[in-house]
Amino acid sequence: MLKVWNRYRHNLLAVSGLAFILLLIVIAIFARQIAPHNPYTMSTAARLTGPSSSHWFGTDQFGRDILSRIIYGSRISLQVGIIAVGFSFIVGTVMGVIAGYSGGWVDSLISRITDVLFALPDILLALVIMAILGPSLNNLMLAIGIVYTPIFSRIARGAVLNIRDSLYIEAAYSMGVKKIKILWHHILPNILSPLIVQVTLSFAFAILSEAALSFLGLGVSPDTPSWGIMLSSAKDWMELSWWTAVFPGIAITLAVFSFNSVGDGLRDVLDPRTGTGN
Amino acid sequence: MNDDLLLDVRHLKAYFRSKQRTVKAVDDLSFTLKKGEILGLVGESGCGKSTTTKALLRLIGNQRKEYLEGEAFFEGEDLIKKSDKQMQKIRGNKIGFIAQNPMSSLNPVFTIGNQIAEVPQMHQRAAKNKAWSIALKMLQKVGISDHETRAKQYAHQFSGGMKQRAVIAMALAGNPSLLIADEPTTALDVTIQAQILDLMVKLRDETQAGVLLITHDLGVVAEVCDRVAVMYAGKIVEQAPVDELFHHPQHPYTKGLLASMPKIGSRKKLIPISGHPPNLYEMQGGCLFQERCPFAFDRCKNVEPPLHKIAENHQSACHLSSERMNSF
Amino acid sequence: MNRDYKPFIRVDHLKKYFPVAKNWRGKNSQYVKAVDDVSFSIDKGETLGLVGESGCGKSTTGRLLLHLLTPTSGSLFFDGQDLTQLSKQALWQKRREMQFIFQDPYAALNPRMTIQDSLHEPLKAYGEDKRTRSETIKTLIDAVGIPSQYLNRYPHEFSGGQLQRIGIARSLALKPKFVVADEPVAALDMSIQAQILNLMKELQHAFNYTYLFISHDLSVIDYMSDRIGVMYLGKMVELTDRDALYQEPLHPYTQALLSAIPIAEPQRSKNKIMLKGEIPSPVHPPSGCHFRTRCPFAKAICAEKEPEWVEMKKGHYVACHVVQEAHQ
Ligand SMILES: Nc1ncnc2c1ncn2[C@@H]1O[C@H](COP(=O)(O)OP(=O)(O)OP(=O)(O)O)[C@@H](O)[C@H]1O
Ligand SMILES: Nc1ncnc2c1ncn2[C@@H]1O[C@H](COP(=O)(O)OP(=O)(O)OP(=O)(O)O)[C@@H](O)[C@H]1O
Ligand SMILES: [Mg+2]
Ligand SMILES: [Mg+2]
Numbered sequence: 001m002l003k004v005w006n007r008y009r010h011n012l013l014a015v016s017g018l019a020f021i022l023l024l025i026v027i028a029i030f031a032r033q034i035a036p037h038n039p040y041t042m043s044t045a046a047r048l049t050g051p052s053s054s055h056w057f058g059t060d061q062f063g064r065d066i067l068s069r070i071i072y073g074s075r076i077s078l079q080v081g082i083i084a085v086g087f088s089f090i091v092g093t094v095m096g097v098i099a100g101y102s103g104g105w106v107d108s109l110i111s112r113i114t115d116v117l118f119a120l121p122d123i124l125l126a127l128v129i130m131a132i133l134g135p136s137l138n139n140l141m142l143a144i145g146i147v148y149t150p151i152f153s154r155i156a157r158g159a160v161l162n163i164r165d166s167l168y169i170e171a172a173y174s175m176g177v178k179k180i181k182i183l184w185h186h187i188l189p190n191i192l193s194p195l196i197v198q199v200t201l202s203f204a205f206a207i208l209s210e211a212a213l214s215f216l217g218l219g220v221s222p223d224t225p226s227w228g229i230m231l232s233s234a235k236d237w238m239e240l241s242w243w244t245a246v247f248p249g250i251a252i253t254l255a256v257f258s259f260n261s262v263g264d265g266l267r268d269v270l271d272p273r274t275g276t277g278n
Numbered sequence: 279m280n281d282d283l284l285l286d287v288r289h290l291k292a293y294f295r296s297k298q299r300t301v302k303a304v305d306d307l308s309f310t311l312k313k314g315e316i317l318g319l320v321g322e323s324g325c326g327k328s329t330t331t332k333a334l335l336r337l338i339g340n341q342r343k344e345y346l347e348g349e350a351f352f353e354g355e356d357l358i359k360k361s362d363k364q365m366q367k368i369r370g371n372k373i374g375f376i377a378q379n380p381m382s383s384l385n386p387v388f389t390i391g392n393q394i395a396e397v398p399q400m401h402q403r404a405a406k407n408k409a410w411s412i413a414l415k416m417l418q419k420v421g422i423s424d425h426e427t428r429a430k431q432y433a434h435q436f437s438g439g440m441k442q443r444a445v446i447a448m449a450l451a452g453n454p455s456l457l458i459a460d461e462p463t464t465a466l467d468v469t470i471q472a473q474i475l476d477l478m479v480k481l482r483d484e485t486q487a488g489v490l491l492i493t494h495d496l497g498v499v500a501e502v503c504d505r506v507a508v509m510y511a512g513k514i515v516e517q518a519p520v521d522e523l524f525h526h527p528q529h530p531y532t533k534g535l536l537a538s539m540p541k542i543g544s545r546k547k548l549i550p551i552s553g554h555p556p557n558l559y560e561m562q563g564g565c566l567f568q569e570r571c572p573f574a575f576d577r578c579k580n581v582e583p584p585l586h587k588i589a590e591n592h593q594s595a596c597h598l599s600s601e602r603m604n605s606f
Numbered sequence: 607m608n609r610d611y612k613p614f615i616r617v618d619h620l621k622k623y624f625p626v627a628k629n630w631r632g633k634n635s636q637y638v639k640a641v642d643d644v645s646f647s648i649d650k651g652e653t654l655g656l657v658g659e660s661g662c663g664k665s666t667t668g669r670l671l672l673h674l675l676t677p678t679s680g681s682l683f684f685d686g687q688d689l690t691q692l693s694k695q696a697l698w699q700k701r702r703e704m705q706f707i708f709q710d711p712y713a714a715l716n717p718r719m720t721i722q723d724s725l726h727e728p729l730k731a732y733g734e735d736k737r738t739r740s741e742t743i744k745t746l747i748d749a750v751g752i753p754s755q756y757l758n759r760y761p762h763e764f765s766g767g768q769l770q771r772i773g774i775a776r777s778l779a780l781k782p783k784f785v786v787a788d789e790p791v792a793a794l795d796m797s798i799q800a801q802i803l804n805l806m807k808e809l810q811h812a813f814n815y816t817y818l819f820i821s822h823d824l825s826v827i828d829y830m831s832d833r834i835g836v837m838y839l840g841k842m843v844e845l846t847d848r849d850a851l852y853q854e855p856l857h858p859y860t861q862a863l864l865s866a867i868p869i870a871e872p873q874r875s876k877n878k879i880m881l882k883g884e885i886p887s888p889v890h891p892p893s894g895c896h897f898r899t900r901c902p903f904a905k906a907i908c909a910e911k912e913p914e915w916v917e918m919k920k921g922h923y924v925a926c927h928v929v930q931e932a933h934q
Contacts (some may be wrong), residue, residue: 010342162387165434167713174674175728175780176701185727189718294763323767323798378766378793379712424887427626435624438709438789439660439822461766464792465709467659467822468866469881494795495823497868520872538800539870540825542852548800548829554751
């Protein structure tokens, strides 16, 4: 673990990404203490005012403080990201590994299911699930989780198929290592890097999906501070009041970018061959 | 400068660094290779032969964990000073490389045919179907039967020797003017080995390409090489034309190597060189072979013997052989 | 022959076909006949050498013997038990007694695991405690000449020959009774090769190990084997005592093979029997005798009938019409 960190810390971008994510977590936890205003308080007098000393990032169409809403929004974004992506990562990987490792009819069955899920457009699938489950934050996370499960399953299955025929797997088996141990010690560590990359990408998508679904009235209620909702509702005012869109946009971009660079950094250090380079 | 000279390596150093130590895998290595010459490079396992090839191809560079120094003039230009982009154009095109580990050159997710076809596609801008037919022809040349079916298979479906031949086909597909072959025939039986060696000799005869051939098989060296360089612990310790080296080896390491060769029909216990290979990171002063050398004397402990000319074209890095010369 | 005599290892009519192409209904329609009806036995404490052209099925035979591949048909007995009939658990118990030294040492090691972990793995799998493991590994790693300071490095930090020795140490760690050694010394220089071969022989003497020794180096095969089998295109074509094979090879392929051995004496001219013609495909092998397309002595009957596996002299088996006719 220490070795991994020692290699990781040489990657400036990855370290900055990690720092930003940690910062985000701190902000999310201490939102109440940090935020200068109440994110729900409306004020007709202060509608769409530009950045100023009292409202650093300006206010939105209802006069709510954008900075405070972004700070509170980090809670929703992180929560949706972690739970939804965590769900699809775990379920998808397990499905994919089982399919790839066992082969035969199990593989066919799982592959058919993922193919069907895959064939539907993401948002449509999420919409259908949300329509069945009813709008709520939990259901939203579940829907996003289900939508991104097949991609993890596919990646995991492909990676397993790729190394299942490797000589070192056969070698371990020939030396009496049991199949389940081979799975833990040889297969999982070797398929992790494409999955980690996918986690970071999915994180970004999850944050965006939450925005889209919330905008359609299927997620959190529109007055909840969420980056996605802020960005989508800003699109009507953007031309006049750039700050309504730019700041939530920056927040999303930074978060997505951070997750990506952390993923890249991890991929490099987890592979001793590329990890030795610079 | 000599017009015949294809490769001129001077004071090449390649180290691997880690926090605890620096492994001096190649340490102050110099040699030359003429056009149309086949130079054999032999030496103990782990003495730095593959590292030398990787340094020449710049597969190791000057980075946090690797250190590279020296000069290597190829067709008059220093490979060590080239940018990564320039090197990419040279690798696989002007310099063909057969890596010791065939799997490091083969991608498990592409078919063998596609990987060979990529060479003419990339370097000669051949059209797709033209490149494919070149790939098929190369597979045929290295003796893979049923090449049309085989070209569509993946690496794990090939036998050890077939993988090796696929890599050879890849290296030769670009018509290189320098071929670096690192143990190219370890997995091949003698009849196919003869065929592959023949292919290399033909390449040399037809295009005046130079070949740097690394092998442990002294029989192969005797059959195809013009000259041999013997490496020990990151340095060249002896260099001579093939006949000379086999009949008048000078360096005690070379002698030990020749003596440990198994001979058909003789069942005598094989005699390896005694002692252990030296650590490449705790090198003491003096001659690196002295601890294992049956002839070592005082001077060997303190003074490192330089490569000394013993006869025309024959050099050896041993105090004994240089002394013998002086006493004449 | 004694009727109660039971060889340690016996294979009967062993076959392994790999599918290469599917027809339009997704059914396998074409096969590589990697091993096609091979029968032989190995006694306890004996070394059977296996030679043959690249891709002829040597590694596949080795894998079948250890039941790493399921045979298409045929039976295989290990120590009196039919491996194909064993339960999973019983097979797992047996695995401890039979080990494979893999042809490609790079690929046989997980690139993400340190050598230390890889070496511990098989011993851990059979529940050895940490102290026993470390001691076993220390002794073996010393015996193959790898410094123990190197243990926490990753595979890519070793040279080809070092990895090969690590692979050998790993396979021998479980103290198996039977070892399939697939080109175990191909990447080693003569001196270390001598050391490893001696080590394998010493272990054999001390613990009565049985080896199937696959190599393309006929001088190594000569040094190690008691009996030698020659394969060609999935079939065994000759099997006999070591001396008989080198002194009076009967099969034309064996003769060609022996004549192609590179000799470590420059400029010694040899009468090589260069095999003409292309290597036939294992998917569509020639009718009758597989070797006939390249055989200098082929007759009409060779194309019509497959030659039988006949014991020509005591313990000297050969499958060739020409030889068999001449002896009648
Ligand atoms: N990436 C690396 N990091 C650290 N040490 C390395 C690395 N690569 C090689 N070495 C060490 O450098 C030395 C030279 O290795 P090299 O592969 O050049 O040997 P070689 O002469 O090709 O041997 P062989 O004949 O066994 O292939 C070896 O002792 C090896 O352990
Ligand atoms: N997993 C596989 N799938 C398909 N074909 C295979 C597979 N393994 C081996 N083969 C084929 O079986 C034949 C015999 O292969 P094998 O590896 O036994 O040869 P070998 O005698 O060991 O050759 P070499 O000396 O080159 O290692 C080859 O034609 C090879 O392509
Ligand atoms: Mg090497
Ligand atoms: Mg093989």
